[in-house]
Amino acid sequence: MANYETILVEEKGAVTLVTLNRPQALNALNSTVLKELIDAFAAYDADASQHCLVLTGSEKAFAAGADIKEMQSQGFADMYSSNFFAGWEKVTATRKPWIAAVSGFALGGGCEVAMMADFIIAGDNAKFGQPEIKLGVTPGMGGSQRLTHAIGKAKAMEMCLTGRMMGADEAERSGLVAKVVPAADLLDEALKTAETIAAMAPLAALATKEMVNATYEMGLAQGINFERRLFHGLFGTEDQKEGMAAFVEKRPGEWKGK
Ligand code: CO8
DSSP states (O other): OOOOSSEEEEEETTEEEEEEOOGGGTTOBOHHHHHHHHHHHHHHHHOTTOOEEEEEOOSSEEEOOBOHHHHTTOOHHHHHHTTTTTTHHHHHTOOSOEEEEEOSEEETHHHHHHHHSSEEEEETTOEEEOGGGGGTOOOOSSHHHHHHHHHOHHHHHHHHHHOOEEEHHHHHHHTSOSEEEOGGGHHHHHHHHHHHHHTSOHHHHHHHHHHHHHTTTSOHHHHHHHHHHHHHHHTTSHHHHHHHHHHHTTSOOOOOOO
8 A cells, every 4th residue: 555645545344544644734735635635546446446435534624724835825827837726636536436524624625625525424523614715715626616516505605705614513404414423433434334335336336426426517307318328327237137136035235346
């Protein structure tokens, strides 16, 4: 397993656990973190033994944002010519499922990375926010779009314009997180959920992710057609035969990923 400077990567059975590990900066996302996450996520996607990934931080902070100290001196030309933050699209291109397990602060880029996950499980101490306006900028890693899709315009606009933080209960009520668990149980709960997903037919998991994400890009009729085509396609797999035979024979399915 690769040796990283700012993240820890462990394999727990079929689940990859990635932990952001810059405690001195509350896991602020600098270019090293991005580079290492791109590498770790690509390795996960390519590893046939791994079927779900959990991304987490520390108890105090999932991530307190993009690294302000790294951005501070940059000008427009630096940002524009390097297409700053475009690398995150490589993380969102991950085809296999992954979960963000959020404890403590998920602010700015931290909230945005959590929202890149397929879903978020939050500790009851989680705090989400897009405080960039307080720094004289705006969300820059998808926050204005993903937060609005997740919680609707009124709340997203209020969050982005005031920079206020949203607690875990409000985040669950608003549809930002899938579930809230006691902070002390967060990692166990997230790993348990990841194991459940990892035990499913791998091709069906890929297709599920692809079709749910298509909602963001397609109208209803086109999206339903897309879903149906993927559904039809799964009838060409051995796992569909196995899954339906296993149901009829009242036994668990044994997946081949074929
Ligand atoms: N970047 C760099 N360092 C940070 C960051 C950050 N985002 N957040 C915290 N740190 C550092 C602090 O500077 C401090 O370091 P030091 O001890 O060397 O001074 C250390 O982490 C601990 O932080 P605090 O002492 O501040 O801890 P507190 O418990 O007092 O406060 C907070 C915790 C409330 C989370 C506070 O740290 C905070 O407000 N952090 C900044 C939150 C923020 O504004 N995030 C948004 C950043 S901007 C962004 O994510 C996207 C920008 C989009 C730009 C688009 C460009 C294309």
